[in-house]
Amino acid sequence: MKLPIYLDYAATAPVDPRVAEKMVQCLTSEGNFGNPASRSHVFGWKAEEAIENARSQVADLINADPREIVWTSGATESDNLAIKGAAHFYKRNGKHIITSRLEHKAVLDTCRQLEREGYEVTYLEPGADGIITPTLVESAIREDTILVSLMHVNNEIGTVTDIAAIGEITRPRKIIFHVDAAQSLARLPIDINELKVDLMSFSGHKIYGPKGIGVLYVRRKPRIRLEAQMHGGGHERGMRSGTLATHQIVGMGEACALLKQELQANAEHAESLKQRFLSHLDGIEEVHVNGSIVQRVPSVLNVSFNFVEGESLIMSLQDIAVSSGSACTSASLEPSYVLRALGLNDEMAHSSLRFSFGRFTTEEEVDHAAEQVRKAVEKLRELSPLWDMYKDGIDLSTVEWVAH
């Protein structure tokens, strides 16, 4: 077993060696290095062929038309293009946008920018299970709503949004529905024909492809129009200018082709790892999995270890690479906004870690990680005055703290 153990697949995944092999064939003078936009020679034609092959591989995985696939630099750019592009194009129809407090910063910050431009944004509040329900969406819709933007799988807690049901609400009202699917593409089957989703963001590096590449799916029927955010040579049917990065694109295409074969096996593997991991934690008091326990993917687990502070816990887990559920890595005053949106109190939010498993995670690694977690929690609780108070039966919410 190689140490440290990587359990942060929600942050990024390593490039699958089969993907890397295809990528290196698109770099040097012996390889497919041409500019795909060069129309006058074979180098350009070959590069264009590789791009279009990759486009078909992505489309094939989600059952889309290749002409609905727009290459971007990553999910952040896809989110920006989808939200700003649609809001700007359809501004005559209204200026109201619906999103949620659980979204990634790429969505939230883009919405903040639109607010500065005069749009109005409703940020839906989830229940304690972290689920944005179709009912919540429906009740926020106004006459002037033009866009709903929600994530498919939450990056911090792994909960799944029922995008099929939400699409049934938005489509008849001609409201554009954008879904950030960066975390779901490698974890859940997506059939775009079964979903009334109009725009969908994908990322290369979350699916065992390279960083620096992403996709925005833009529906053709009914046709969705976007105002370009990046101007230039008019690449990608005018929606996103810039020379296409052949090696990155080929990598993302190959990663999708592999998922087409292996998604089901990967998902079953993740489910068994989750059960194994949680069974090891069974019996430790005051351990909580955050977010719905049923409406979730198995490979992203956000766990609160009450009365233990997250950063010191990570310090004890030297053999494991995980991320602090709380956005603060410096014991700052702000715990994760996602956990806060679930209604977790500050100390629980400060006591949370995110474990995320992937294609290359082994049972042995999960066993070792869980054992380290158990030891670290025991050690830190021995050190924790809050644990003492809990054991003495003191309700911590009734204590008057000397805040600093």
Add this chain to the structure above:
Amino acid sequence: MSYSKKVIDHYENPRNVGRMDDDDPSVGTGMVGAPACGDVMRLQIKVDNAGVIEDAKFKTYGCGSAIASSSLATEWMKGRTLDEAAEIRNTQIVEELALPPVKIHCSVLAEDAIKAAIDDYRRKQNDSAA
């Protein structure tokens, strides 16, 4: 975040972890910080008749630097008189543990805990004298 060797040493082998009887008149207890801020320190001292700190114990909920700061504080307090202990400054803790700027608040908290424990002990003494 990389930690200094001294922080790691105190974190891995914390000195004087424990708890003393709150009701003992010779014990002073200082509890500072808040769970919402991510750190809570409880520091306790046992003082002999000559006003010398004969024992010190701590428990801390917080990051590695907070644990190290309170561990170091207990080490430094033992054997000092109350007045001497009251002179321990957070800047000395920062220097000893090589704390980075984002962790200075941990040392401030430790200084606050020292003062709170001393104050608590003195209050108890005054109350029993009165």
